[in-house]
Amino acid sequence: MLIAHLTDTHIVRPGMLFAGRFDTLAALDRAVARLAALRPRPDLLVVSGDLAEDGTPEVYALIAERLARTGLPLLAVPGNHDAREPMATALPAATRMDADGFLHAFKALGDLAVIGVDTLVEGASHGELCEKRLAALEATMRATAGQERLIVMHHPPFATGLAAMDAIGLRRGTAELAALLAAHPGTQAILCGHVHRSIQASLAGVPIRLAPSASHAIALDLDPAAPYRFVHEPAQFMLHHWRRGEGVVSHVAFVDDHPAL
Numbered sequence: 001m002l003i004a005h006l007t008d009t010h011i012v013r014p015g016m017l018f019a020g021r022f023d024t025l026a027a028l029d030r031a032v033a034r035l036a037a038l039r040p041r042p043d044l045l046v047v048s049g050d051l052a053e054d055g056t057p058e059v060y061a062l063i064a065e066r067l068a069r070t071g072l073p074l075l076a077v078p079g080n081h082d083a084r085e086p087m088a089t090a091l092p093a094a095t096r097m098d099a100d101g102f103l104h105a106f107k108a109l110g111d112l113a114v115i116g117v118d119t120l121v122e123g124a125s126h127g128e129l130c131e132k133r134l135a136a137l138e139a140t141m142r143a144t145a146g147q148e149r150l151i152v153m154h155h156p157p158f159a160t161g162l163a164a165m166d167a168i169g170l171r172r173g174t175a176e177l178a179a180l181l182a183a184h185p186g187t188q189a190i191l192c193g194h195v196h197r198s199i200q201a202s203l204a205g206v207p208i209r210l211a212p213s214a215s216h217a218i219a220l221d222l223d224p225a226a227p228y229r230f231v232h233e234p235a236q237f238m239l240h241h242w243r244r245g246e247g248v249v250s251h252v253a254f255v256d257d258h259p260a261l
């Protein structure tokens with residue numbers, strides 16, 4: 001199975017620039033054209049949160065229309081900038097709101113289970129896996145016992161070393177998630193976003209693939225005093241190739257061709 005992975009598109013209203021200088025809608029249009037042209041065709045497009053910066057129904061309608069142009073089945077989880085209700089309304093096939101109002105997601109790709117987990121804390125930038133969300137994830141893991149799985153979540157379950165991002169990282173549930181992974185073997189990778197950089201890590205022996213943004217990046221600065229700072233870097237996405245029994249091979253891809261040197 002081939003899974004395309006887009007993240008942190010931060011779409012604002014048409015004609016607006018994110019942070020006054022990034023045309024995120026134009027960046028999404030380029031990414032969508034690239035994804036639509038991919039051969040072989042991915043079996044699924046995963047979007048790991050912060051689809052919208054401006055979480056209005058109008059902006060989600062734009063996002064849904066753009067993502068539909070890829071022609072790919074879609075799974076999406078919310079990030080800290082997203083709003084659950086309008087996102088769920090615009091992307092009903094990509095999300096699954098549970099009885100507690102969390103916007104999880106699930107797709108079966110043959111015998112691979114792709115499980116989206118909502119880490120959003122409304123009104124906050126950090127993320128959480130609270131008891132209810134951990135219980136929902138555990139139930140899904142029990143229901144997929146014996147299958148291989150991917151877990152998709154916005155906030156990465158590890159400290160990146162980027163101090164300003166770690167300050168708004170996953171504040172609750174990392175140890176419990178590690179325990180779930182150990183108790184229910186079969187998870188092949190955790191796919192996440194939030195940090196706008198390609199970062200690789202692991203939790204309880206499970207690889208974590210943090211995808212770079214298809215728009216703007218956050219500066220790579222490991223100084224503990226470094227501020228939160230956006231930078232222009234080439235727009236990117238990931239392609240994850242899963243084969244049963246062989247884990248996940250992950251590629252980082254650029255949206256645009258590099259200009260000739």
Ligand SMILES: [Fe+2]
Nearest residue numbers: 050079080194
């Ligand atoms: Fe985020």
